[in-house]
Amino acid sequence: MTSDHMVDAASHPAQPGIAETAEERVSYLRAGHTLGSWLFTSDHKRIAILYFISVTFFFFVGGAAATLMRADLLTPQADLLSDEGYNRAFTLHGVIMVWFFLIPSIPNTFGNFLVPLMIGARDLAFPRLNLLSWYIYMLGGLFTIYVLIAGGVDTGWTFYTPLSSMFANGNVVLAATAVFIVGFSSILTGLNFIVTIHKLRAPGMTWGRLPLFIWSLYATSLILVLATPILSVTLALIAAERLFGIGVFNPSLGGDPLLYQHLFWFYSHPAVYIMVLPALGVVSELVAAAARKPVFGYQFVAGSSIAIAAIGFLVWGHHMFVAGQSAYASAIFSFLSLAVAVPSGIKVYNWTATLYKGQISLDPPFLFAMSFIGLFVVGGLTGVILAMLAVDVHVHDTYFVVAHFHYIMVGGTVSAYFGALHYWWPKIIGRRYSLAWGRLSAALIFLGFNLTFFPQFLLGYLGMPRRYHVYPPEFQVLHVLSTAGASILGVAYLLPFTYLFYSMRYGKPAGANPWEATGLEWSIPSPPPKHNFAERPTVTRAPYDYTIEYEESDD
Amino acid sequence: MTERVQVHEPFVDPAQQHAADMLGMYIFLASEIMLFGGLFAVLFVCRLLHPQEIAAASKELHLWIGGINTAILLTSSLAVAIAVQLARQGSRRAVAISLAAAAALGAGFLILKAVEYRLEYSDGLLPGFSTASKFANPATHLFMNIYLIATVLHAVHLSIGILLLAGLVWKLLRRSLQVPKRASVIAVSGLYWHLVDVIWIFLYPALYLIR
């Protein structure tokens, strides 16, 4: 394709958009504009865009299920959804949000886009494997959509046995297949990242100079590779149990239902860190750029990512304190769960210290980062409450838990996702968006989120079990507050997609480094050229090498 | 038919590419270990819950067929290891022969395994398939189910390995794979074969030798 040809095809001349820039003309976005050039690309940047589109789609599908649930919860009776309908709504909400949005969200979009750019590589180590991983993801996605159309599944995203293996009447096997398939996409992505980070760093890009986002993705990839296969085999056993009655999880055939929970949480607890570690990495990047200062205690922040990934494997039993697990095992798991709070705490305190004597900007990405820190602190500390044995006995499986993990995953990961989107959007697309609208949506998301989920802590302590759509009337006020918050949140999540989309044509060209940030990705044009770097970069400086103004001082 | 050492897009030199391929394969193998590890965990927990019944069921398995199969796989691994060494020296025909031998041994394993399933079927050991089951006890059924799942999953992996080796032999014979330039491809594929062997090394005692 010649670039002249692309100008004609890519934009309609009648629109008064800002004309295509020289950078755009040679960028990866214009390197081929047929559908095939996108669907068969092995360019990590284009695969990132493919993921971005598909992940966003599933975010809104999962969000639609949540909307139905929150609407149904307005009243203590079941007036919008039937029992079955509600059960299917929360199961699909969980399955889609966990495996089709949260797990791939930051790694597969921003990770794919940024890993090679940040370490100075041409692409990921195995570009075709990367594309294959997207196709596997889409195949799993198609299965999920089919499950949705075929009537859904009603086991909860946790697929607990023997409910899922013997009693549930939804499409359990199909749903398990969908998750099984998407697991391989995770494994391949993790593998690709690990090899890339080890083997394709530019000369001079030592481990001590890696951006913290890369450190966190590295930790995430370790979990992806080592935990996901356990989920795969567990889901295969569920399917075999349901289809052939093999009995592994069926007590009347000599099996043990708790064994399922051990296997499931051995994957699914580390999976929580798959969801939140990339977000922690994003926030480290954003905080440094916001303060124009090196991240306080780089080594501790980098090391804590690895520590979280490692300790995260040792704590799964805290999901089973009341499940009939031995009390001694529970005591061990409770202790280890407290230990995992230490590296998380290090990150939060270090970010706060980074802001000290910084040049703090309140542009949209940084607002998202700061709201992340606040929400993550609340989510993390309520997690410590849940790790306390006797307290968990009361609040386990209540709205307290629901609120806790939404603070981590929605308040945390989704805020970081939007933060990353607002931070790297000018790099990805090459255009600036409206900062005022960005600030507004950051504020709305923060407000809507807290209004939605803070009342749920109270509901949980009051004794409102999760997965209930019929509840005692004294809980209604808090539920109404929560639904009101959810409606704000819903609008606030849609908002960025409007002005970001608008900026694609009408935004001002961003320039190579609109935030004046450090990092290799900002050293190349926006949007990046197809080949990333004109020549292989050599790194000679520490990360976050912002010039600190020693002289500007009068008071 | 001169071929350059192929360096794929993101790599700058063949050494880097070889290192990345090796690392990638080892990481993939780690995930395979975790996949089978889940099954081993299930097996050990069931054994812990029902030690007597599972030992009794294990005694019914054909220990000697399993033993011969173990020997076959170990020998096939030797053939693959030799093939890698020969590939580094560049003897194309010898590499093809030893890889073909390994693949043939793998096929032999599968045939013997099929014979074994057939015997177990007629013994009434295979639950769900046999008409008259030999076992009254659910725990022994459970063990046979796990046995079936683990060995079938292993056989699937082995079949993939056989296809992989056969593909390499084909390419070697057609000279579309050159040694020693691309010996790395054979080394990396060999890793997968050895892992399938290692998994069997653990499956054999874990299934057949429970006493």
Add this chain to the structure above:
Amino acid sequence: MNGFLSLWPDRASAYAAQLDTLLAGFTVVIVLLSAPVFILIVVFAIKYRRGRPANRKHPVTRNVWLEISWSIVPFVLMLCFYVWATKLFFDLHHPPADALEIDVVAKQWMWKFQHPGGQREINELHVPIDQPVRLTMASQDVIHSLYIPALRMKQDVVPGRYTDMWFKAGKPGTYLLTCAEFCGTQHARMGGHLIAMSQADYARWLEASTTDLTLAAQGAELFRSRGCSGCHGPSATVHAPNLAGIYGKPVPLEDGQVVTANDQYIRDSILLPQQQIAAGYPHIMPSFQNVLGEDDVLKLIAYIKSLSDTGEGSPNREGASK
């Protein structure tokens, strides 16, 4: 309860008050730990706002001792609460010996309760106050979880085994009782009430809902009608263990292990008789898996318990001695 808006759940026991104290104490600690973050972020964002003149001299970019101290100090603080919470948790797992024993059977989607006197109720549990109550719980189908928020307690009810839970209600009243583990279509409707009554009221309630037979006597009835007595009875010709006095005693097994004849062992012997066979007996006992429900098995256990004269278990069960 039943107010327009409640912000703190009912407390039906002294344990609930203890737990609330623990939580309140811990909340104070986490507020102390997190307040600096919230306050400092806001203060820094204002004070060091970009473009605003401020003293930005000598910013630090690392301080290992500071970092170590803010890792260790919160952890040590939390450890104190860990010890406290774990102690409470272990108390929950050690029921007093004199507890009133009530059997619970969960099934999709109801709770069935069996009192030692043979009284049975569904979705309502009447208990006396100031007396420890121990629930032995079984599930007929999937995993359920008995949750009584006013007691701050829940325990999953797992098919294939018994789990238990004990409490001592301190305040008469009607409290919510729900299922907390998702168990299928009508999960949200699987609830009822815990009715804590004064001991005199409880005695009156037992009187009013009295049945002909105690739980153990109902078990004895089953023991005959299901043919157990044919083998295990005194006049049996078949070589089967005599069950009198066996409860709570060690049983040597075929494989040389010795197990205690507790509720779980007796249950498994009835439903999965081919496992854990007592030494010296032939493998002839059929499984009652598809014949007896969990509630029936609990009755049989009550009966077998009543045959034991060692005083093991609660005195309430003893009243049913044959």
Add this chain to the structure above:
Amino acid sequence: MHVVRPLIFVWAALMSLLALTIAASFALTGPLSLVTSMGVATVKAVLVYWFFMHLREEGGLIRLAAIAGIAWLMIFFFLALADYATRSSS
């Protein structure tokens, strides 16, 4: 042949270990049997990894990747065992 000979020694060792583990299965029962058979299997796996799978000639990173899977699996086994071994039967 000099590169092949050590491989054949390794193969012979593997075969003897196979014979050993089969023999042990006739002599030992219970936990002792489990420990022995898994111990022998581990030795065999180490031989395969070290000689056949080139760990002998690879650097620390590859060796780390090779043991990662097993190490993580051990975490699962030990912590799950913490539950199963201490579960009270009632």
